[in-house]
Amino acid sequence: MSTAGTLRIAARIEDGRCLAARIENSRPRAAGLLVGRSVDEALRLVPALFSLCGRAQGIAARAAVGAARGEPYLPSAEDERAVSCEAAQEHLWRLLLDWPVRFGRLPQRTRFAQLHHRLSKVSDAGTAFDIGGVLLDFVAKELLSGFFLSMREPASLAEFISATRYGGLVGETLAELIEAGRWTPANDRVAPLLVAHAAADWARMFGGGMPDEDFDRAPAWRDESGAAAHETGALARQCRSPLVASLLGYGHRIAARVFAQVVDLSDDASRLRHPLARDMQACVDAAALGEGAGLACVETSRGVLLHAVRLEGDIVADYRIIAPTEWNFAPAGAFLCEATGWEAESREAALARLDWLALSLDPCVAFEVVAEDAGDA
Numbered sequence: 037m038s039t040a041g042t043l044r045i046a047a048r049i050e051d052g053r054c055l056a057a058r059i060e061n062s063r064p065r066a067a068g069l070l071v072g073r074s075v076d077e078a079l080r081l082v083p084a085l086f087s088l089c090g091r092a093q094g095i096a097a098r099a100a101v102g103a104a105r106g107e108p109y110l111p112s113a114e115d116e117r118a119v120s121c122e123a124a125q126e127h128l129w130r131l132l133l134d135w136p137v138r139f140g141r142l143p144q145r146t147r148f149a150q151l152h153h154r155l156s157k158v159s160d161a162g163t164a165f166d167i168g169g170v171l172l173d174f175v176a177k178e179l180l181s182g183f184f185l186s187m188r189e190p191a192s193l194a195e196f197i198s199a200t201r202y203g204g205l206v207g208e209t210l211a212e213l214i215e216a217g218r219w220t221p222a223n224d225r226v227a228p229l230l231v232a233h234a235a236a237d238w239a240r241m242f243g244g245g246m247p248d249e250d251f252d253r254a255p256a257w258r259d260e261s262g263a264a265a266h267e268t269g270a271l272a273r274q275c276r277s278p279l280v281a282s283l284l285g286y287g288h289r290i291a292a293r294v295f296a297q298v299v300d301l302s303d304d305a306s307r308l309r310h311p312l313a314r315d316m317q318a319c320v321d322a323a324a325l326g327e328g329a330g331l332a333c334v335e336t337s338r339g340v341l342l343h344a345v346r347l348e349g350d351i352v353a354d355y356r357i358i359a360p361t362e363w364n365f366a367p368a369g370a371f372l373c374e375a376t377g378w379e380a381e382s383r384e385a386a387l388a389r390l391d392w393l394a395l396s397l398d399p400c401v402a403f404e405v406v407a408e409d410a411g412d413a
């Protein structure tokens with residue numbers, strides 16, 4: 037069973053400028069399929085509902101149910117390894133298969149298949165430790181070798197481009213993105229980055245109860261300054277990493293997201309070798325949402341995944357799933373913030389840029405970017 041859906045991004049483009057864009061999100065509300073089922077049946081069904089991140093979805097469901105039953109969440113090395121394996125596989129898919137073809141290069145299918153297979157075979161601490169080391173070597177020797185051959189970080193954008201061109205499977209993608217021009221829209225109109233929050237923080241934000249019915253279509257983090265859609269994912273987690281921060285400072289936000297995915301991949305490798313390390317943010321957390329209700333948050337490759345459940349005895353009375361895609365492609369989210377406020381050399385170049393923007397935000401469903409006339413909106 038799959039509930040994938042699609043994203044259709046329709047843009048109005050004139051003289052290389054995107055005047056407006058709208059998103060048609062057909063991703064079904066899969067959580068509704070769980071209401072009325074027994075807890076055991078729901079927990080068996082959740083991983084089968086999602087073609088991507090099935091393990092993270094299953095772990096989130098189990099943790100949310102535990103919190104609803106009043107059970108304290110105990111961090112698990114097994115869960116940490118499962119989430120990290122899955123996240124690494126998703127990052128490798130984007131970095132080795134999807135990004136190269138955007139710039140006319142062959143996808144690295146053989147290398148991807150080798151690493152994906154080894155990650156799928158992780159069964160214990162020993163196999164996790166081994167593939168973690170392989171991934172760390174892979175990042176240093178194959179993905180970004182140009183950066184590891186220098187004794188210092190690039191001191192200018194020209195040096196950054198030189199390092200990307202010198203070697204590495206991701207280097208060519210980064211160089212192409214940087215040389216295509218600055219990607220931060222006019223007036224730096226971007227969505228704020230969603231920093232990692234403990235499950236108890238989410239519970240407080242929801243006021244100790246279940247999220248509103250429409251929260252999954254237009255999620256927003258609320259604090260003393262108000263409510264706003266935020267960007268979640270690798271960039272939000274790695275924005276303080278020196279080279280990622282450098283790209284953000286130069287205004288190359290799409291390239292910064294790609295680089296952040298590589299840093300994230302390194303973190304996934306480290307968690308596989310040393311799960312629950314004190315110097316790293318835990319991948320999974322859970323908290324109560326009042327009597328009979330609980331919430332879990334899981335940091336997936338694409339960003340924070342939230343599950344909230346309310347039980348009546350052993351029956352699921354209410355369920356919410358808020359996926360990272362709903363944040364990044366929300367009505368006031370990162371994609372629509374960055375879709376306008378810049379100019380490309382042609383209509384085709386503008387469409388390509390919108391495609392790169394969407395891919396950098398890593399939706400969990402298939403997407404297409406199309407141009408439409410003013411009368412089509």
